[in-house]
Each structure stands twice: as C-alpha cells, then as structure tokens.
Amino acid sequence: MKPREIAQTRAAAAALLRKARISVTPNELDTMEIADLGLGDIKHMGLEIIVYENNDRYCAKELVLLPRQICPEHRHPRVNGRNLGKKETFRCRYGEVYLYVGGERTPRPKARVPLKYKRFMTVWHEIVLRPGDQYTLPPNSLHWFQAGDRGAVVSEFSSTSTDEHDLFSDPRIRRVGS
Amino acid sequence: MKPREIAQTRAAAAALLRKARISVTPNELDTMEIADLGLGDIKHMGLEIIVYENNDRYCAKELVLLPRQICPEHRHPRVNGRNLGKKETFRCRYGEVYLYVGGERTPRPKARVPLKYKRFMTVWHEIVLRPGDQYTLPPNSLHWFQAGDRGAVVSEFSSTSTDEHDLFSDPRIRRVGS
Numbered sequence: 001m002k003p004r005e006i007a008q009t010r011a012a013a014a015a016l017l018r019k020a021r022i023s024v025t026p027n028e029l030d031t032m033e034i035a036d037l038g039l040g041d042i043k044h045m046g047l048e049i050i051v052y053e054n055n056d057r058y059c060a061k062e063l064v065l066l067p068r069q070i071c072p073e074h075r076h077p078r079v080n081g082r083n084l085g086k087k088e089t090f091r092c093r094y095g096e097v098y099l100y101v102g103g104e105r106t107p108r109p110k111a112r113v114p115l116k117y118k119r120f121m122t123v124w125h126e127i128v129l130r131p132g133d134q135y136t137l138p139p140n141s142l143h144w145f146q147a148g149d150r151g152a153v154v155s156e157f158s159s160t161s162t163d164e165h166d167l168f169s170d171p172r173i174r175r176v177g178s
Numbered sequence: 179m180k181p182r183e184i185a186q187t188r189a190a191a192a193a194l195l196r197k198a199r200i201s202v203t204p205n206e207l208d209t210m211e212i213a214d215l216g217l218g219d220i221k222h223m224g225l226e227i228i229v230y231e232n233n234d235r236y237c238a239k240e241l242v243l244l245p246r247q248i249c250p251e252h253r254h255p256r257v258n259g260r261n262l263g264k265k266e267t268f269r270c271r272y273g274e275v276y277l278y279v280g281g282e283r284t285p286r287p288k289a290r291v292p293l294k295y296k297r298f299m300t301v302w303h304e305i306v307l308r309p310g311d312q313y314t315l316p317p318n319s320l321h322w323f324q325a326g327d328r329g330a331v332v333s334e335f336s337s338t339s340t341d342e343h344d345l346f347s348d349p350r351i352r353r354v355g356s
Binding site for chain 2: 020021022023024025028052053055057058059060087089091092093130131132133134136155157158159
C-alpha cells in the first residue's frame with residue numbers, strides 16, 4: 001500500500017472510533033494495523049485492527065470496518081495439540097455488520113460483494129449484528145463479514161491470535177499488515 | 179440484598195453504561211450481576227457485571243463501578259494443571275479507575291477506603307486507568323480497585339472465569355451474585 005492510502009485509511013478508521021465513542025491511545029492509533037491482505041484494494045477488502053492484548057491465554061481486539069469494507073472468508077485451523085484453532089466472539093459496538101457462516105444460505109443477503117471476489121465467499125448463512133449483538137464462532141469454521149453503509153466497530157474477544165495460521169479462501173490473500 | 183436495592187443499583191449501572199455509550203441488550207441489563215459479595219454494602223463494596231462470553235478458552239465482561247464503589251482485594255489462584263489461575267486485562271472505557279497491585283506503596287493514593295475495610299487492602303501500588311488505558315495482571319496476583327467520583331466502566335478480557343475459585347482477603351466475603 002502507498003503511504004498516502006495507509007494514512008487516509010487510518011484517519012477514516014480513527015473517525016469511526018470517535019463516532020463509536022471508543023477511547024484509544026495515540027499510540028494505538030499510530031500502530032493500528034491497516035490490513036489490505038495483499039489484495040491492494042483496501043476500500044473494498046480488508047479491515048483496520050487495534051490489538052489491545054494478545055497473550056498465551058486470550059486476545060482482545062477492536063476491529064474497524066469502513067463503509068461496506070469486507071473481511072474476506074477465512075478460518076482458524078488447529079495450530080497444535082494445545083491450540084485447537086482460534087475460537088472468537090464478535091460483539092458489534094457501532095454500525096451494522098453482516099456476518100456469514102456455514103449453514104443454510106440466507107435468501108437476499110445484505111452483503112454486497114464485488115463480482116471478482118464473490119467466488120471466494122462460499123458460506124452464506126447471514127447473521128446481522130447491531131450494537132450490543134454478538135456471535136461466537138467455533139474453531140476452524142469458515143466466516144467472512146461486511147460492514148453496512150456507515151461502517152462498523154466490532155470488539156473481538158478470542159483465544160490467542162496467531163494470524164499466520166489463518167487460512168483464506170482466496171489464494172491471492174497474504175496475511176500481512178502495513 | 180433487598181429487591182429494591184438491587185433494582186436501584188441495576189438502574190444506576192445502566193445509566194453509567196449509557197453515559198459510556200456502550201450498547202447492551204435488554205436481556206444483558208436484566209441479568210447483569212449485582213455483586214455485593216455478601217457484605218450487604220453495595221454502595222461502597224461490590225460491582226456490577228455483564229458477562230459477554232465465558233467459555234473454555236476465554237472470557238469477556240463489562241464491569242461497572244458506581245462512584246467510589248470498590249471491588250475488594252482478591253486473587254485468582256491456580257485451578258488445576260490446565261488452568262494456572264485467571265489472567266486478566268482491565269481496559270478503562272469510561273470514568274477513572276484506581277487499581278492497586280503488589281509493588282512499592284504509592285504515597286497519597288487516590289482511593290478512599292472506608293475504615294472498616296482498610297485492613298483487608300494489603301497491596302497499595304497504584305495504577306490510574308483513564309479511558310483507553312489498560313493493565314494486564316499476571317495470574318494469582320493480589321489486586322483491588324475503586325472507581326473515581328463519576329463511576330467507571332471497565333472492559334475485562336481474560337482467560338476462563340471461575341469465580342468460585344477467587345480468594346478474597348476479607349474472610350467475610352462470599353462470591354455470590356444477585
């Protein structure tokens with residue numbers, strides 16, 4: 001990503017956190033991960049992440065999604081005998097999130113996915129999360145999500161995060177930050 | 179606790195969550211734990227707790243403290259070979275929190291502890307948490323905290339919670355909710 005695009009995305013995410021009335025430190029804003037996942041299309045695909053804590057027992061993050069930004073389909077597989085795959089809870093703090101998981105396909109889903117990414121979205125059971133709503137995913141389950149028109153802020157509570165183990169459905173994706 | 183006192187405390191905690199702009203569901207408000215810890219003095223000692231998620235891997239709660247309310251000194255000991263004691267992170271979302279842990283005693287601490295409880299507060303190293311500030315406690319470390327004059331809302335991210343194992347310094351305390 002170009003430095004200017006990173007700065008613009010960071011500023012837009014910071015504005016959403018302010019709208020959500022979520023206090024973060026200047027250092028957290030500076031080090032917020034702008035994750036374009038190697039696709040070079042941050043406006044549509046990717047998300048902004050502040051990691052509050054990630055230790056050997058648990059992890060807590062704030063996820064920011066710009067309007068209609070998509071976190072593409074992926075799962076958190078078994079890492080080793082002790083870590084059977086990340087388990088995670090998404091709690092919507094601001095805006096609206098359309099979360100998709102395995103199960104019966106929802107007719108007329110709310111998500112709008114650019115055509116070139118659509119074939120890598122294979123699960124279409126929709127869960128709509130509004131402020132105060134949450135959903136817990138079992139380990140290793142495919143999921144993806146998109147923010148509504150106003151963007152969204154989502155608290156993620158989970159077991160330890162090891163992003164490098166994530167498996168994305170789109171083979172072009174590389175899990176790297178900026 | 180008397181039903182009227184529980185209802186009043188619940189309403190005051192709900193008002194603090196609204197001030198903090200934290201969205202919770204009607205069911206979360208209804209089932210919020212009003213923890214007087216068996217002391218029968220909820221105005222001074224205790225806290226209000228919404229458990230968002232508590233599973234075999236991690237736990238996330240919102241802690242509400244009324245103005246100057248105190249969560250008394252306790253620690254989370256080793257539970258078994260797999261759970262070496264709860265590890266937890268406190269992140270202040272609203273108001274001000276005075277957290278006390280082991281270490282050098284802070285001169286002129288900000289907490290104000292009623293005399294009859296003071297002898298059960300043995301650690302006095304002060305950490306002040308304001309919105310956006312957080313602190314992670316290692317397992318089994320003594321700690322207690324008090325909200326400032328406006329009350330406080332604190333997100334707790336942790337390993338699995340097993341409240342029944344908590345060890346309080348005041349032997350009169352029973353870890354029961356209402």
